[in-house]
Amino acid sequence: MINKVVANAEEGIAGVKDNMTFMLGGFGLSGIPENAISALQKIGIKGLTCISNNAGVDDFGLGLLLQGHQIKKMISSYVGENDEFERQMLSGELEVDLIPQGTLAERCRAAGAGIPAFFTPAGYGTEVAEGKEVRIFNGKPHILEHAFEADYAFVKAWKGDEAGNLIFKGTARNFNPLMAMAGKITVAEVEELVPAGELHPNEIHTPGIFVQRIFKGTNYEKRIEQRTVRQR
Amino acid sequence: MALDKNGIAQRIAQEMQDGYYVNLGIGIPTLVANYIPQGISVEFQSENGILGMGPFPFEGEEDPDLINAGKQTITALPGAAFFDSAMSFGMIRGQHVHMTVLGAMEVAENGDIANWKIPGKMVKGMGGAMDLVASADNIIVAMMHTNRAGESKLLPECTLPLTGVGVVRKVVTDLAVMDVTPDGFKLLERAPGVSVEEIKNATAGRLIVEGDIPEMKL
Numbered sequence: 309m310i311n312k313v314v315a316n317a318e319e320g321i322a323g324v325k326d327n328m329t330f331m332l333g334g335f336g337l338s339g340i341p342e343n344a345i346s347a348l349q350k351i352g353i354k355g356l357t358c359i360s361n362n363a364g365v366d367d368f369g370l371g372l373l374l375q376g377h378q379i380k381k382m383i384s385s386y387v388g389e390n391d392e393f394e395r396q397m398l399s400g401e402l403e404v405d406l407i408p409q410g411t412l413a414e415r416c417r418a419a420g421a422g423i424p425a426f427f428t429p430a431g432y433g434t435e436v437a438e439g440k441e442v443r444i445f446n447g448k449p450h451i452l453e454h455a456f457e458a459d460y461a462f463v464k465a466w467k468g469d470e471a472g473n474l475i476f477k478g479t480a481r482n483f484n485p486l487m488a489m490a491g492k493i494t495v496a497e498v499e500e501l502v503p504a505g506e507l508h509p510n511e512i513h514t515p516g517i518f519v520q521r522i523f524k525g526t527n528y529e530k531r532i533e534q535r536t537v538r539q540r
Numbered sequence: 541m542a543l544d545k546n547g548i549a550q551r552i553a554q555e556m557q558d559g560y561y562v563n564l565g566i567g568i569p570t571l572v573a574n575y576i577p578q579g580i581s582v583e584f585q586s587e588n589g590i591l592g593m594g595p596f597p598f599e600g601e602e603d604p605d606l607i608n609a610g611k612q613t614i615t616a617l618p619g620a621a622f623f624d625s626a627m628s629f630g631m632i633r634g635q636h637v638h639m640t641v642l643g644a645m646e647v648a649e650n651g652d653i654a655n656w657k658i659p660g661k662m663v664k665g666m667g668g669a670m671d672l673v674a675s676a677d678n679i680i681v682a683m684m685h686t687n688r689a690g691e692s693k694l695l696p697e698c699t700l701p702l703t704g705v706g707v708v709r710k711v712v713t714d715l716a717v718m719d720v721t722p723d724g725f726k727l728l729e730r731a732p733g734v735s736v737e738e739i740k741n742a743t744a745g746r747l748i749v750e751g752d753i754p755e756m757k758l
Contacts, residue, residue, distance in 0.1 A: 338588075386665035433705030483625050534612040
Protein backbone atom coordinates (compact mmCIF):
# COMPACT_ATOMS: atom_id res chain seq x y z
CA MET A 309 0.00 0.00 0.00
CA ILE A 310 1.32 3.41 -0.96
CA ASN A 311 0.31 5.93 1.68
CA LYS A 312 -1.15 9.13 0.19
CA VAL A 313 -2.21 10.86 3.40
CA VAL A 314 -1.28 14.48 4.08
CA ALA A 315 -2.19 16.38 7.22
CA ASN A 316 -4.52 19.03 5.90
CA ALA A 317 -5.56 21.27 3.01
CA GLU A 318 -2.39 23.40 3.29
CA GLU A 319 -0.22 20.33 2.70
CA GLY A 320 -2.68 19.15 0.07
CA ILE A 321 -2.20 22.22 -2.11
CA ALA A 322 1.60 22.36 -1.67
CA GLY A 323 3.37 23.35 -4.89
CA VAL A 324 0.55 25.36 -6.45
CA LYS A 325 1.73 28.50 -8.24
CA ASP A 326 0.40 31.56 -10.05
CA ASN A 327 -0.97 30.94 -13.57
CA MET A 328 -1.59 27.22 -13.09
CA THR A 329 -4.62 25.33 -14.41
CA PHE A 330 -6.81 23.58 -11.85
CA MET A 331 -9.78 21.26 -12.07
CA LEU A 332 -12.30 21.53 -9.26
CA GLY A 333 -15.03 18.94 -8.76
CA GLY A 334 -18.64 19.64 -7.90
CA PHE A 335 -21.99 20.44 -9.48
CA GLY A 336 -23.37 23.71 -8.17
CA LEU A 337 -22.24 23.63 -4.55
CA SER A 338 -22.67 19.87 -4.25
CA GLY A 339 -19.44 17.92 -3.91
CA ILE A 340 -17.09 20.90 -4.15
CA PRO A 341 -13.63 20.72 -2.50
CA GLU A 342 -14.42 23.28 0.21
CA ASN A 343 -11.17 22.87 2.13
CA ALA A 344 -8.91 23.16 -0.90
CA ILE A 345 -10.76 26.28 -2.08
CA SER A 346 -10.30 27.91 1.35
CA ALA A 347 -6.60 27.06 1.32
CA LEU A 348 -6.17 28.48 -2.20
CA GLN A 349 -7.97 31.62 -1.09
CA LYS A 350 -5.63 32.00 1.89
CA ILE A 351 -2.37 31.74 -0.02
CA GLY A 352 -3.73 34.19 -2.62
CA ILE A 353 -2.12 32.80 -5.79
CA LYS A 354 -3.36 34.53 -8.93
CA GLY A 355 -3.80 34.17 -12.69
CA LEU A 356 -5.53 30.82 -12.31
CA THR A 357 -7.41 28.92 -14.99
CA CYS A 358 -10.19 26.94 -13.32
CA ILE A 359 -12.03 24.06 -14.98
CA SER A 360 -15.23 23.54 -13.03
CA ASN A 361 -18.82 22.94 -14.12
CA ASN A 362 -19.97 26.03 -12.20
CA ALA A 363 -18.34 29.03 -10.57
CA GLY A 364 -19.90 28.88 -7.11
CA VAL A 365 -22.05 31.66 -5.68
CA ASP A 366 -20.93 35.13 -4.65
CA ASP A 367 -19.71 34.18 -1.18
CA PHE A 368 -19.04 30.45 -1.41
CA GLY A 369 -17.23 27.91 -3.53
CA LEU A 370 -15.23 29.35 -6.41
CA GLY A 371 -16.96 32.67 -5.74
CA LEU A 372 -14.37 33.07 -2.95
CA LEU A 373 -11.49 32.97 -5.45
CA LEU A 374 -13.35 35.34 -7.79
CA GLN A 375 -13.73 37.85 -4.96
CA GLY A 376 -9.95 38.00 -4.59
CA HIS A 377 -9.46 38.26 -8.37
CA GLN A 378 -7.42 35.06 -8.27
CA ILE A 379 -9.04 33.57 -11.37
CA LYS A 380 -7.98 34.70 -14.84
CA LYS A 381 -10.08 32.23 -16.80
CA MET A 382 -13.07 29.99 -16.08
CA ILE A 383 -13.91 26.94 -18.16
CA SER A 384 -17.47 25.92 -17.25
CA SER A 385 -20.83 24.86 -18.63
CA TYR A 386 -23.09 27.03 -16.49
CA VAL A 387 -22.23 30.14 -14.51
CA GLY A 388 -25.53 31.69 -13.42
CA GLU A 389 -26.20 32.57 -9.77
CA ASN A 390 -23.07 34.64 -9.34
CA ASP A 391 -23.23 38.45 -9.65
CA GLU A 392 -19.50 39.04 -9.15
CA PHE A 393 -18.76 36.53 -11.90
CA GLU A 394 -21.09 38.35 -14.28
CA ARG A 395 -19.55 41.71 -13.39
CA GLN A 396 -15.97 40.48 -13.98
CA MET A 397 -16.97 38.79 -17.23
CA LEU A 398 -18.82 41.80 -18.67
CA SER A 399 -15.97 44.14 -17.68
CA GLY A 400 -13.45 41.87 -19.39
CA GLU A 401 -11.46 41.11 -16.21
CA LEU A 402 -12.37 37.45 -16.45
CA GLU A 403 -12.03 35.22 -19.51
CA VAL A 404 -14.80 32.67 -19.81
CA ASP A 405 -14.97 29.57 -21.96
CA LEU A 406 -18.47 28.07 -21.89
CA ILE A 407 -18.70 24.50 -23.14
CA PRO A 408 -21.45 21.89 -23.13
CA GLN A 409 -21.62 19.93 -19.89
CA GLY A 410 -21.19 16.50 -21.46
CA THR A 411 -18.23 17.76 -23.46
CA LEU A 412 -16.72 19.19 -20.27
CA ALA A 413 -17.10 15.82 -18.53
CA GLU A 414 -15.68 13.88 -21.46
CA ARG A 415 -12.72 16.24 -21.87
CA CYS A 416 -11.85 15.48 -18.22
CA ARG A 417 -12.37 11.74 -18.66
CA ALA A 418 -10.35 11.70 -21.89
CA ALA A 419 -7.49 13.53 -20.19
CA GLY A 420 -7.27 10.84 -17.56
CA ALA A 421 -7.80 7.96 -19.96
CA GLY A 422 -5.09 8.79 -22.51
CA ILE A 423 -7.53 9.85 -25.23
CA PRO A 424 -6.19 13.11 -26.74
CA ALA A 425 -9.39 14.04 -28.59
CA PHE A 426 -12.82 12.75 -29.54
CA PHE A 427 -15.84 13.59 -31.71
CA THR A 428 -19.19 14.58 -30.18
CA PRO A 429 -22.47 15.75 -31.72
CA ALA A 430 -22.96 18.33 -28.92
CA GLY A 431 -22.67 21.89 -30.15
CA TYR A 432 -22.61 21.12 -33.87
CA GLY A 433 -23.96 24.11 -35.82
CA THR A 434 -23.64 26.44 -32.80
CA GLU A 435 -20.97 28.95 -31.80
CA VAL A 436 -19.34 26.17 -29.77
CA ALA A 437 -18.35 24.51 -33.06
CA GLU A 438 -16.62 27.59 -34.51
CA GLY A 439 -13.13 26.70 -35.78
CA LYS A 440 -13.49 23.01 -34.92
CA GLU A 441 -13.12 20.09 -37.30
CA VAL A 442 -16.45 18.52 -38.32
CA ARG A 443 -16.82 14.92 -39.43
CA ILE A 444 -19.87 12.88 -40.34
CA PHE A 445 -20.33 9.55 -38.59
CA ASN A 446 -23.42 7.43 -39.35
CA GLY A 447 -24.87 10.33 -41.28
CA LYS A 448 -24.63 12.74 -38.36
CA PRO A 449 -22.17 15.65 -37.97
CA HIS A 450 -19.80 15.64 -34.99
CA ILE A 451 -17.19 18.15 -33.81
CA LEU A 452 -13.65 17.46 -32.62
CA GLU A 453 -12.98 18.21 -28.96
CA HIS A 454 -9.67 17.84 -27.09
CA ALA A 455 -8.76 16.47 -23.70
CA PHE A 456 -7.98 19.03 -21.00
CA GLU A 457 -4.67 19.42 -19.25
CA ALA A 458 -4.56 20.38 -15.59
CA ASP A 459 -1.70 20.88 -13.17
CA TYR A 460 -3.86 19.95 -10.18
CA ALA A 461 -7.28 18.41 -9.70
CA PHE A 462 -9.05 19.15 -6.42
CA VAL A 463 -11.82 16.68 -5.67
CA LYS A 464 -14.15 15.94 -2.79
CA ALA A 465 -15.29 12.45 -1.77
CA TRP A 466 -17.43 11.08 1.04
CA LYS A 467 -15.02 8.40 2.24
CA GLY A 468 -11.44 7.66 1.39
CA ASP A 469 -8.63 5.46 2.66
CA GLU A 470 -4.89 5.89 3.15
CA ALA A 471 -4.25 4.40 -0.29
CA GLY A 472 -6.30 7.17 -1.93
CA ASN A 473 -9.31 4.99 -2.81
CA LEU A 474 -12.49 7.07 -2.92
CA ILE A 475 -16.23 6.56 -2.46
CA PHE A 476 -18.66 9.35 -3.34
CA LYS A 477 -22.13 9.99 -1.99
CA GLY A 478 -25.30 10.68 -3.98
CA THR A 479 -25.12 13.31 -6.69
CA ALA A 480 -22.03 14.82 -5.04
CA ARG A 481 -20.10 12.41 -7.27
CA ASN A 482 -20.65 14.40 -10.52
CA PHE A 483 -17.31 15.57 -12.01
CA ASN A 484 -15.12 14.40 -9.11
CA PRO A 485 -14.12 10.92 -10.37
CA LEU A 486 -13.33 12.29 -13.86
CA MET A 487 -11.22 15.15 -12.61
CA ALA A 488 -9.45 12.79 -10.20
CA MET A 489 -8.31 10.80 -13.24
CA ALA A 490 -7.17 13.91 -15.10
CA GLY A 491 -5.01 15.96 -12.71
CA LYS A 492 -1.21 15.75 -12.93
CA ILE A 493 -1.50 15.98 -9.16
CA THR A 494 -4.88 14.99 -7.74
CA VAL A 495 -5.71 16.10 -4.24
CA ALA A 496 -8.72 14.44 -2.63
CA GLU A 497 -10.44 15.72 0.47
CA VAL A 498 -12.84 13.41 2.29
CA GLU A 499 -15.34 13.58 5.12
CA GLU A 500 -14.15 10.26 6.51
CA LEU A 501 -10.57 9.00 6.18
CA VAL A 502 -10.04 5.34 7.12
CA PRO A 503 -7.11 2.90 7.16
CA ALA A 504 -6.50 0.84 4.02
CA GLY A 505 -8.64 -2.28 4.09
CA GLU A 506 -11.70 -0.71 5.66
CA LEU A 507 -13.35 0.23 2.38
CA HIS A 508 -14.52 -2.83 0.49
CA PRO A 509 -12.72 -3.15 -2.87
CA ASN A 510 -16.10 -3.84 -4.52
CA GLU A 511 -17.36 -0.44 -3.48
CA ILE A 512 -14.49 1.84 -4.56
CA HIS A 513 -15.54 4.43 -7.17
CA THR A 514 -12.10 5.96 -7.78
CA PRO A 515 -9.06 3.67 -7.34
CA GLY A 516 -6.16 5.21 -5.41
CA ILE A 517 -3.82 5.17 -8.43
CA PHE A 518 -5.47 8.42 -9.57
CA VAL A 519 -4.97 10.19 -6.24
CA GLN A 520 -1.59 11.63 -5.17
CA ARG A 521 -2.68 13.24 -1.89
CA ILE A 522 -5.60 12.67 0.44
CA PHE A 523 -6.66 14.45 3.62
CA LYS A 524 -9.61 14.58 5.97
CA GLY A 525 -11.46 17.83 5.42
CA THR A 526 -12.87 19.91 8.28
CA ASN A 527 -15.83 22.20 8.91
CA TYR A 528 -17.85 21.18 5.87
CA GLU A 529 -20.60 23.68 5.27
CA LYS A 530 -22.23 21.77 2.36
CA ARG A 531 -24.46 24.67 1.45
CA ILE A 532 -27.72 24.03 -0.43
CA GLU A 533 -28.39 26.36 -3.37
CA GLN A 534 -32.08 25.64 -3.99
CA ARG A 535 -33.76 24.23 -0.90
CA THR A 536 -36.99 22.70 -2.18
CA VAL A 537 -39.36 20.66 -0.01
CA ARG A 538 -42.87 19.21 -0.19
CA GLN A 539 -45.60 19.29 2.43
CA ARG A 540 -46.16 16.25 4.62
CA MET B 541 -58.53 29.48 -23.31
CA ALA B 542 -54.75 29.25 -23.43
CA LEU B 543 -53.18 26.71 -21.10
CA ASP B 544 -51.13 27.65 -18.06
CA LYS B 545 -47.73 26.09 -17.38
CA ASN B 546 -49.30 23.13 -15.61
CA GLY B 547 -51.57 22.54 -18.59
CA ILE B 548 -48.59 22.41 -20.93
CA ALA B 549 -46.89 19.95 -18.58
CA GLN B 550 -50.05 17.84 -18.38
CA ARG B 551 -50.28 17.59 -22.18
CA ILE B 552 -46.61 16.66 -22.52
CA ALA B 553 -47.04 13.93 -19.93
CA GLN B 554 -49.38 12.21 -22.42
CA GLU B 555 -46.35 11.66 -24.69
CA MET B 556 -44.80 9.32 -22.13
CA GLN B 557 -44.77 5.61 -22.81
CA ASP B 558 -44.34 2.75 -20.39
CA GLY B 559 -40.66 2.02 -19.79
CA TYR B 560 -39.36 5.42 -20.87
CA TYR B 561 -36.28 7.01 -19.32
CA VAL B 562 -36.89 10.77 -19.46
CA ASN B 563 -34.79 13.88 -18.91
CA LEU B 564 -36.76 16.95 -17.85
CA GLY B 565 -35.24 20.42 -18.15
CA ILE B 566 -35.68 23.34 -15.76
CA GLY B 567 -38.97 25.29 -15.63
CA ILE B 568 -42.18 23.97 -17.24
CA PRO B 569 -40.56 20.59 -18.06
CA THR B 570 -40.00 19.89 -14.34
CA LEU B 571 -43.79 20.04 -13.85
CA VAL B 572 -44.31 17.14 -16.29
CA ALA B 573 -43.36 14.71 -13.51
CA ASN B 574 -46.59 15.63 -11.69
CA TYR B 575 -48.83 14.35 -14.50
CA ILE B 576 -47.52 10.92 -15.50
CA PRO B 577 -50.60 8.88 -16.56
CA GLN B 578 -51.74 6.04 -14.30
CA GLY B 579 -50.42 2.61 -15.14
CA ILE B 580 -47.26 3.90 -16.82
CA SER B 581 -43.79 3.46 -15.36
CA VAL B 582 -41.19 6.03 -16.34
CA GLU B 583 -37.89 6.90 -14.71
CA PHE B 584 -36.42 10.38 -14.56
CA GLN B 585 -32.78 11.08 -15.29
CA SER B 586 -31.10 14.22 -14.06
CA GLU B 587 -27.85 14.90 -15.87
CA ASN B 588 -25.89 15.76 -12.74
CA GLY B 589 -25.95 12.05 -11.96
CA ILE B 590 -29.16 10.26 -10.93
CA LEU B 591 -31.64 7.88 -12.50
CA GLY B 592 -34.80 7.28 -10.52
CA MET B 593 -35.25 10.84 -9.28
CA GLY B 594 -38.12 11.20 -6.82
CA PRO B 595 -40.13 14.15 -5.49
CA PHE B 596 -38.77 16.97 -3.32
CA PRO B 597 -37.90 15.85 0.23
CA PHE B 598 -40.05 16.58 3.27
CA GLU B 599 -38.87 19.54 5.29
CA GLY B 600 -35.92 18.54 7.47
CA GLU B 601 -34.91 15.69 5.16
CA GLU B 602 -33.01 17.77 2.59
CA ASP B 603 -29.59 16.36 1.70
CA PRO B 604 -26.91 18.63 0.16
CA ASP B 605 -25.48 15.53 -1.55
CA LEU B 606 -28.77 14.84 -3.33
CA ILE B 607 -29.81 17.48 -5.86
CA ASN B 608 -31.09 17.68 -9.44
CA ALA B 609 -29.65 19.57 -12.40
CA GLY B 610 -31.55 22.67 -11.25
CA LYS B 611 -29.64 22.38 -7.94
CA GLN B 612 -32.90 21.67 -6.10
CA THR B 613 -32.96 19.17 -3.26
CA ILE B 614 -34.62 15.92 -4.36
CA THR B 615 -35.12 12.32 -3.25
CA ALA B 616 -34.10 9.01 -4.79
CA LEU B 617 -36.82 6.41 -5.48
CA PRO B 618 -36.37 2.67 -4.88
CA GLY B 619 -34.27 1.37 -7.77
CA ALA B 620 -32.42 4.67 -8.23
CA ALA B 621 -28.77 4.84 -9.26
CA PHE B 622 -26.05 7.50 -8.98
CA PHE B 623 -23.22 7.97 -11.46
CA ASP B 624 -20.59 10.45 -12.59
CA SER B 625 -21.07 13.17 -15.22
CA ALA B 626 -19.28 11.30 -18.03
CA MET B 627 -21.51 8.26 -17.57
CA SER B 628 -24.54 10.53 -17.35
CA PHE B 629 -23.80 12.11 -20.71
CA GLY B 630 -22.90 8.68 -22.02
CA MET B 631 -26.51 7.73 -21.34
CA ILE B 632 -27.64 10.86 -23.13
CA ARG B 633 -25.32 10.76 -26.17
CA GLY B 634 -25.69 7.00 -26.40
CA GLN B 635 -29.47 7.50 -26.79
CA HIS B 636 -30.37 5.40 -23.78
CA VAL B 637 -32.58 8.25 -22.59
CA HIS B 638 -35.80 8.02 -24.60
CA MET B 639 -37.18 11.52 -24.27
CA THR B 640 -35.94 14.99 -23.39
CA VAL B 641 -38.29 17.84 -22.53
CA LEU B 642 -36.81 21.31 -22.37
CA GLY B 643 -37.74 24.96 -22.54
CA ALA B 644 -36.77 27.35 -25.32
CA MET B 645 -36.57 31.04 -26.11
CA GLU B 646 -37.02 30.35 -29.85
CA VAL B 647 -37.78 27.36 -32.08
CA ALA B 648 -37.42 27.52 -35.87
CA GLU B 649 -39.64 25.73 -38.40
CA ASN B 650 -36.71 23.43 -39.31
CA GLY B 651 -36.28 22.31 -35.67
CA ASP B 652 -33.44 24.66 -34.67
CA ILE B 653 -33.60 25.70 -31.02
CA ALA B 654 -32.16 28.66 -29.11
CA ASN B 655 -32.36 28.60 -25.33
CA TRP B 656 -29.03 29.50 -23.75
CA LYS B 657 -27.87 32.99 -24.54
CA ILE B 658 -29.08 36.51 -25.24
CA PRO B 659 -26.01 38.41 -26.50
CA GLY B 660 -25.14 41.35 -24.26
CA LYS B 661 -27.88 40.48 -21.82
CA MET B 662 -27.85 36.96 -20.46
CA VAL B 663 -24.86 34.64 -20.57
CA LYS B 664 -25.28 31.89 -18.04
CA GLY B 665 -24.06 29.00 -20.15
CA MET B 666 -25.66 26.07 -21.91
CA GLY B 667 -25.22 23.52 -19.15
CA GLY B 668 -26.22 20.16 -20.61
CA ALA B 669 -28.70 21.51 -23.17
CA MET B 670 -26.41 21.22 -26.22
CA ASP B 671 -25.52 17.61 -25.39
CA LEU B 672 -29.17 16.75 -24.77
CA VAL B 673 -30.58 18.22 -27.98
CA ALA B 674 -27.77 16.86 -30.16
CA SER B 675 -28.16 13.35 -28.81
CA ALA B 676 -31.79 12.33 -28.48
CA ASP B 677 -34.23 11.54 -31.28
CA ASN B 678 -37.18 12.63 -29.22
CA ILE B 679 -36.82 16.26 -28.22
CA ILE B 680 -39.98 18.00 -27.03
CA VAL B 681 -40.02 21.71 -26.35
CA ALA B 682 -42.31 23.07 -23.65
CA MET B 683 -42.80 26.83 -23.84
CA MET B 684 -45.23 29.70 -24.17
CA HIS B 685 -46.20 30.40 -27.78
CA THR B 686 -45.21 34.08 -27.55
CA ASN B 687 -42.73 36.03 -25.43
CA ARG B 688 -43.57 38.73 -22.88
CA ALA B 689 -43.68 41.33 -25.66
CA GLY B 690 -46.30 39.21 -27.44
CA GLU B 691 -43.91 38.18 -30.24
CA SER B 692 -43.97 34.66 -31.63
CA LYS B 693 -41.33 32.24 -30.37
CA LEU B 694 -42.02 29.91 -33.33
CA LEU B 695 -40.00 31.47 -36.14
CA PRO B 696 -38.86 30.92 -39.73
CA GLU B 697 -35.30 31.11 -38.34
CA CYS B 698 -33.90 31.60 -34.85
CA THR B 699 -32.44 35.04 -34.18
CA LEU B 700 -30.61 34.09 -30.95
CA PRO B 701 -27.44 31.93 -30.73
CA LEU B 702 -28.39 28.31 -31.40
CA THR B 703 -28.37 25.43 -28.94
CA GLY B 704 -28.84 22.81 -31.67
CA VAL B 705 -29.74 22.56 -35.35
CA GLY B 706 -32.72 20.64 -36.69
CA VAL B 707 -33.25 18.74 -33.46
CA VAL B 708 -36.75 19.58 -32.14
CA ARG B 709 -39.43 16.99 -32.95
CA LYS B 710 -42.46 18.40 -31.18
CA VAL B 711 -43.50 21.69 -29.58
CA VAL B 712 -46.19 22.01 -26.92
CA THR B 713 -47.23 25.57 -26.05
CA ASP B 714 -50.05 27.26 -24.17
CA LEU B 715 -51.92 27.36 -27.51
CA ALA B 716 -51.05 24.26 -29.50
CA VAL B 717 -49.30 20.95 -30.10
CA MET B 718 -47.17 20.89 -33.25
CA ASP B 719 -44.85 18.42 -34.93
CA VAL B 720 -41.73 19.78 -36.59
CA THR B 721 -41.74 18.45 -40.16
CA PRO B 722 -39.54 19.13 -43.21
CA ASP B 723 -42.27 21.56 -44.35
CA GLY B 724 -42.65 23.47 -41.09
CA PHE B 725 -44.75 23.31 -37.91
CA LYS B 726 -47.64 20.88 -38.45
CA LEU B 727 -50.56 21.77 -36.20
CA LEU B 728 -51.85 18.68 -34.38
CA GLU B 729 -54.02 19.99 -31.55
CA ARG B 730 -55.44 23.24 -30.21
CA ALA B 731 -55.67 24.25 -26.56
CA PRO B 732 -59.30 24.10 -25.37
CA GLY B 733 -61.23 27.05 -26.80
CA VAL B 734 -58.30 28.39 -28.85
CA SER B 735 -59.03 28.83 -32.57
CA VAL B 736 -56.78 27.87 -35.47
CA GLU B 737 -56.84 31.53 -36.41
CA GLU B 738 -55.37 32.56 -33.04
CA ILE B 739 -52.60 29.98 -33.42
CA LYS B 740 -51.84 31.17 -36.95
CA ASN B 741 -51.59 34.75 -35.73
CA ALA B 742 -49.18 33.77 -32.96
CA THR B 743 -46.92 31.67 -35.21
CA ALA B 744 -44.33 33.52 -37.29
CA GLY B 745 -42.84 30.34 -38.79
CA ARG B 746 -44.60 28.28 -41.44
CA LEU B 747 -47.67 26.59 -39.94
CA ILE B 748 -49.28 23.65 -41.72
CA VAL B 749 -53.00 23.20 -41.05
CA GLU B 750 -54.64 20.15 -42.60
CA GLY B 751 -58.31 19.27 -42.01
CA ASP B 752 -60.05 19.69 -38.68
CA ILE B 753 -57.69 20.33 -35.78
CA PRO B 754 -58.97 18.68 -32.59
CA GLU B 755 -58.78 20.19 -29.12
CA MET B 756 -56.29 18.77 -26.62
CA LYS B 757 -57.80 16.31 -24.16
CA LEU B 758 -56.53 17.04 -20.67
